[in-house]
Amino acid sequence: xxxxxxxxxxxxxxxxxxxxxxxxxxxxxxxxxxxxxxxxxxxxxxxxxxxxxxxxxxxxxxxxxxxxxxxxxxxxxxxxxxxxxxxxxxxxxxxxxxxxxxxxxxxxxxxxxxxxxxxxxxxxxxxxxxxxxxxxxxxxxxxxxxxxxxxxxxxxxxxxxxxxxxxxxxxxxxxxxxxxxxxxxxxxxxxxxxxxxxxxxxxxxxxxxxxxxxxxxxxxxxxxxxxxxxxxxxxxxxxx
Amino acid sequence: xxxxxxxxxxxxxxxxxxxxxxxxxxxxxxxxxxxxxxxxxxxxxxxxxxxxxxxxxxxxxxxxxxxxxxxxxxxxxxxxxxxxxxxxxxxxxxxxxxxxxxxxxxxxxxxxxxxxxxxxxxxxxxxxxxxxxxxxxxxxxxxxxxxxxxxxxxxxxxxxxxxxxxxxxxxxxxxxxxxxxxxxxxxxxxxxxxxxxxxxxxxxxxxxxxxxxxxxxxxxxxxxxxxxxxxxxxxxxxxxxxxxxxxxxxxxxxxxxxxxxxxxxxxxxxxxxxxxxxxxxxxxxxxxxxxx
Numbered sequence: 284x285x286x287x288x289x290x291x292x293x294x295x296x297x298x299x300x301x302x303x304x305x306x307x308x309x310x311x312x313x314x315x316x317x318x319x320x321x322x323x324x325x326x327x328x329x330x331x332x333x334x335x336x337x338x339x340x341x342x343x344x345x346x347x348x349x350x351x352x353x354x355x356x357x358x359x360x361x362x363x364x365x366x367x368x369x370x371x372x373x374x375x376x377x378x379x380x381x382x383x384x385x386x387x388x389x390x391x392x393x394x395x396x397x398x399x400x401x402x403x404x405x406x407x408x409x410x411x412x413x414x415x416x417x418x419x420x421x422x423x424x425x426x427x428x429x430x431x432x433x434x435x436x437x438x439x440x441x442x443x444x445x446x447x448x449x450x451x452x453x454x455x456x457x458x459x460x461x462x463x464x465x466x467x468x469x470x471x472x473x474x475x476x477x478x479x480x481x482x483x484x485x486x487x488x489x490x491x492x493x494x495x496x497x498x499x500x501x502x503x504x505x506x507x508x509x510x511x512x513x514x515x516x517x518x519x520x521x522x523x
Numbered sequence: 524x525x526x527x528x529x530x531x532x533x534x535x536x537x538x539x540x541x542x543x544x545x546x547x548x549x550x551x552x553x554x555x556x557x558x559x560x561x562x563x564x565x566x567x568x569x570x571x572x573x574x575x576x577x578x579x580x581x582x583x584x585x586x587x588x589x590x591x592x593x594x595x596x597x598x599x600x601x602x603x604x605x606x607x608x609x610x611x612x613x614x615x616x617x618x619x620x621x622x623x624x625x626x627x628x629x630x631x632x633x634x635x636x637x638x639x640x641x642x643x644x645x646x647x648x649x650x651x652x653x654x655x656x657x658x659x660x661x662x663x664x665x666x667x668x669x670x671x672x673x674x675x676x677x678x679x680x681x682x683x684x685x686x687x688x689x690x691x692x693x694x695x696x697x698x699x700x701x702x703x704x705x706x707x708x709x710x711x712x713x714x715x716x717x718x719x720x721x722x723x724x725x726x727x728x729x730x731x732x733x734x735x736x737x738x739x740x741x742x743x744x745x746x747x748x749x750x751x752x753x754x755x756x757x758x759x760x761x762x763x764x765x766x767x768x769x770x771x772x773x774x775x776x777x778x779x780x781x782x783x784x785x786x787x788x789x790x791x792x793x794x795x796x797x798x799x800x801x802x803x804x805x806x807x808x809x810x811x812x813x814x815x
Contacts, residue, residue: 300790302783303740308747310754311768337769340751342759
């Protein structure tokens with residue numbers, strides 16, 4: 284008994300006497316949209332077009348598990364990743380930044396990539412290259428709620444069962460080459476309803492710098508939402 | 524030092540010296556029990572004076588000197604009880620002289636009186652009759668030792684009628700021997716206690732002050748958690764919460780830095796100094812308690 288008490292006292296005294304260096308809740312911490320990421324389960328919230336903002340915790344991951352607490356340290360993947368096997372998503376566990384392109388896409392011909400969900404990407408905040416989610420069996424993009432920065436365009440295409448885009452609601456900045464006509468393309472998702480597209484546009488309504496091109500989905504919504512996509516876009520999305 | 528003495532030595536012993544001390548029945552040498560010096564001086568100072576009186580009397584071949592400590596060691600609690608009840612009553616002490624099998628009792632006291640230190644000494648026989656008596660008044664504590672030596676020597680002369688020898692009588696060195704076995708000299712004990720107390724106080728203060736930024740940093744982190752809850756409750760829409768959290772983050776950074784660079788070393792250093800000071804204080808206190 285006395286020994287147990289002594290051990291507890293010594294451990295407590297030792298811990299109390301250590302430097303405070305661990306990660307902490309990042310809420311409110313200043314951040315740069317394309318700079319060092321916030322802690323996992325946060326997003327760098329900034330005004331449209333601004334580079335600097337504040338880290339804000341993710342409140343809801345939709346169909347995924349809620350954010351973990353206390354905050355853990357995030358990882359940076361220093362190269363891109365082409366996920367063409369479902370198990371490869373495990374490489375992105377606890378990753379907050381991918382330095383390169385991230386492709387989650389199945390074969391152009393044949394069965395879609397059976398990833399099920401993107402919940403394993405819940406820490407991901409930044410992709411410095413392109414992000415493409417295509418030819419998968421995804422019904423929603425939940426798990427991407429932390430994603431705030433994409434450095435070279437974002438595409439969501441040819442996901443035959445996709446019905447929801449809420450996972451992309453926290454996008455802050457998407458960069459494309461100067462000549463590109465849009466930053467985000469939502470194309471050829473044959474089951475994506477008009478309501479989902481409308482909600483996605485509403486979520487990004489205060490970010491006019493992110494231009495969204497929608498084509499070839501279940502219903503065309505507006506004049507600039509084409510019932511079918513330009514062949515050039517299809518080639519681009521198929522990485523041909 | 525002697526020259527600076529403002530000595531007012533009043534020896535009545537000389538007047539009484541005409542009466543030769545009654546020879547002891549046993550060995551012909553009277554046995555003198557030197558009681559601990561009383562008065563309001565510090566314990567270690569009174570112990571030093573007791574030792575000085577005993578040492579001076581030991582220099583007279585016609586006296587066999589016994590220290591109170593010796594009697595207490597031999598008779599234990601019983602002696603303590605009896606001596607405690609007779610500290611100021613010469614008649615009672617005279618009765619005790621018979622109980623302790625001594626012929627004479629040497630009673631002394633040293634007290635502060637205004638700006639001076641007064642030392643009195645009296646030797647009574649086993650009938651309670653004063654055989655020698657003397658007192659001295661000096662302006663400073665530093666001068667007491669020399670004056671006490673004079674008083675004790677005069678008392679010895681009055682009791683024996685002879686001059687003291689240069690060295691104490693070999694058979695009667697009990698008190699001196701007891702003092703020499705002490706682990707530290709008297710003058711080293713007070714600095715040890717004072718240094719220990721200062722070290723303990725400084726250590727505890729440093730540790731306490733050093734812990735403040737650490738405690739405050741933890742408190743600020745708790746505030747951040749509360750703001751996170753508020754943010755969730757607001758549906759992730761109230762940016763004023765983010766602004767408040769941003770200010771709190773700055774505070775956390777500052778407190779963390781202060782803790783890691785200054786608070787932590789202060790806590791550990793304070794603990795070490797405090798432990799060392801506490802140990803020194805404890806050792807000094809124990810030595811003082813065991814001092815003769």
